Amino acid sequence: SQKIEQNSEALNIQEGKTATLTCNYTNYSPAYLQWYRQDPGRGPVFLLLIRENEKEKRKERLKVTFDTTLKQSLFHITASQPADSATYLCALINQAGTALIFGKGTTLSVSS
Amino acid sequence: DTAVSQTPKYLVTQMGNDKSIKCEQNLGHDTMYWYKQDSKKFLKIMFSYNNKELIINETVPNRFSxxxxxxxxxxxxxxxxxLGDSAVYFCASSQDAGEGYGYTFGSGTRLTVV
Known part of the structure; x- marks a missing residue:
């Protein structure tokens, strides 16, 4: 069955540094991958989508890469700020193409 | 405001009771979903509906409908x-289930069974 792994449960970095989060998947070749942000007590918020034929996608300070050979996506936040502190979730469409399955998330803490 | 809204936000109830959680979206999306987030924060799909038709049901007990x-x-x-039903339940919607549109989530319903 499909598996999604976000290797780090928690990541602590200093303000101004680049945060890099990793998402690995197995047993599947998804057509696209999505990243979400979740703050405590709130629902996930969609950030970015990257398709299998795209190597990289950018949105403001966010950058996502998608390596279908390694079965891995990297999510970067440049010039990180304390307001970026949240849990970031990686998601793939399931094999039936009917719903997203989510990784367990990485909780990012940015200290000033 | 355009959004996915779910009620109630908090629900505390006793074992054996029957309860409902409501979800509404005014985004004009075609597909809606229910996810369960357990104490370990793992978000798991429960159901999705596309044009009033159930298209997945991920081994959820038939106590859930x-x-x-x-x-x-x-x-x-x-x-x-x-007791094991205690969790946060999220409703979500998307333009289409399989075409790569982002999901819009509600703010969640925290269910506590005592």
């Missing part, structure tokens, strides 16, 4: 609540 009176609503009814 989704009901969709129209495209904008997907309610979750739970019978005979158990």
């Amino acid at each position: 989704p009901k969709s009176p129209d495209k904008a609503h997907l309610n979750l009814h739970i019978n005979s609540l158990e």
Whole structure:
């Protein structure tokens, strides 16, 4: 069955540094991958989508890469700020193409 | 405001009771979903509805039943609540299930079974 792994449960970095989060998947070749942000007590918020034929996608300070050979996506936040502190979730469409399955998330803490 | 709204936000109930959680979206999306987030924060798909048709059901106990009176609503009814049902339940919607559109989530319903 499909598996999604976000290797780090928690990541602590200093303000101004680049945060890099990793998402690995197995047993599947998804057509696209999505990243979400979740703050405590709130629902996930969609950030970015990257398709299998795209190597990289950018949105403001966010950058996502998608390596279908390694079965891995990297999510970067440049010039990180304390307001970026949240849990970031990686998601793939399931094999039936009917719903997203989510990784367990990485909780990012940015200290000033 | 355009959004996915779910009620109630908090629900505390005794074991064995039956309860419902309501969800409405005014985004004109075609597909709606229910997800369960457990104490370990793992978000798991429960159901999705596309044009009033159930298209997945991920090994959820049949005590849980989704009901969709129209495209904008997907309610979750739970019978005979158990302690293990305690979790945060999220409703979500998307333009289409498989075409790569981002999901819009509600703010969640924290269910506590005592």
